[in-house]
Amino acid sequence: MTRPARPLAALLLAVGAAVLAGCTASPSSPAASPTPAPSGLVDSRLAVPSTGAAAPFDVPRTVQAPAGWRVALWARVDGARLAAWTPDGRLLVSRPESGDVQVLTPGKDGAPRVGTLVDGLNRPHGLAFDGDRLYVAESDRVDAYDYRDGAVSARRTIVDGLPDASTPELRGAYAHALKSVAVGEDGAVYVSVGSTGNTSAEDRSASPERAAILKVDGGRTTVFARGVRNGTGLAVAPDGSVWTAVNNRDRIAYPYDRSYEGGSGSDRGGVLQQYVNDHPLEPIARLTAGRDLGWPYCNPDPDVDPGAAGTAFDYSDRAFVRDEEANADGSRLDCAALPAVEQGLPAHSAPLGLSFVRAGVVPGGAGALVGIHGSWNRTPPRAPSVAFLPWRDGALQDAKTLLAGFQAADGSRWGRPVAAVAGPEGAVYVTDDEAGAVYRMAPPS
Secondary structure, X not given: OOOOOOOHHHHHHHHHHHHHHOEOXXXXXXXXXXXXXXXXXXXXXXXOEHHHOOOOOOOOOEEEEEOOOEEEEEEEOOOOOOEEEOOOOOEEEEEOOOOXXXXXXXXXXXXXXXXXXXXXXXOOOOEEEEXXXXXXXXXXXXXXXXXXXXXXXXXXXXXXXXXXXXOHHHOOOOOOOOOEEEEOOOOOEEEEEOOOOOOOHHHHHOOOOOOEEEEEEOOEEEEEEEOOOOOOEEEEOOOOOEEEEOOOOOOOOOOOOOOOXXXXXXXXXXXXXXXXXXXXXXXXXXXXXXXXXXXXXXXXXXXXXXXXXXXOEOOOOEOEEEOOOOXXXXXXXXXXXXOOEOEEEOOOOOEEEEEEEXXXXXXXXXXXXXXXXXXXXXXXXXXXXXXXXEEEOOEEXXXXXXXXXXXXXXXXXXXXXXXXXXXXXXXXXXXXXXXXXXXXXXOOO
């Protein structure tokens, strides 16, 4: 493959204009109405080129984005998961179920050329660059490749033997086998290893440890952070710190010896849908060597008035409470001794991809983008979206919604964002494994 003849930023701007100019809408039936736009966003018709108008884009789709932004379907990529930009301006997208990594090269006709960078892999997921070196996280290993001009070579293994469904002791049962990868400023490689289940405490004593973030440095693999139920989001912040966005546990039991709604008696140990709906929060945490995020013994709590129905929620600097199922008497882990979680998202948001962007890309300055996949068992469902958390004074601030509209008022969905990454020309590109799509969000020109 050859590089584009024009400068990349100019070419991608032309791509966006061509996509929007060539969009058509000839649906057979109207789509369900989305929920009302979150604060700061407005309804916007998703621009769809005629070549991409198969389901779910065979009917008009309305998304919600900042005023003046243009959102378009940029490419159809079945099962699109995590993404990373190459040094020469191509977008890589992992496809675990297909066992490959796709490469999307910006084209002059309004759509990228889509090809296969590497295939025959074992559920590839995480992607990270360190200069011209590409790291690909499969379910059981992480490999490095030399990257050049849309191709890879010189595959070598950085770490293998990672647990997945083939691990004998797990007998094919592994709920969070997909791995993510990030490269620190010092060249160390960080790998997320999810838990095998919802409250599988044995993961903490497994070898290699599960529900953890591993650090691979100089051929040595150590546990960098533990108690991380499923830290699919994994990225390095502007100050070099490593952050994770975590899918936390489901069906949490009420941990207080009182009535949840203020009546007589005690609801302690009960699985109450109203409480489950909003507990525990989904952590977005700064990782340091030896940090413990508590799972499954301790849960970060968003309640301003702990345990009270109808209380306000706060997702910044949240403390932990003991898990009634796994740590009822507090003897397994002292939850009060754990450092507070820096930031969080509402329960069952299911954060997946995490990336940091420079100032000037999205409203609010530098910060983090998080793909929110949406809940699978909440009533009513938590909606999919893309969140943005501003970065100020070396810390992430409260999350704001950047892109929404994938879920109708009746809870039905046509898309589920996975990851959002900034393109070299300043647009934001969003992968969606439900719709099989990559969207381009272009700010006002």
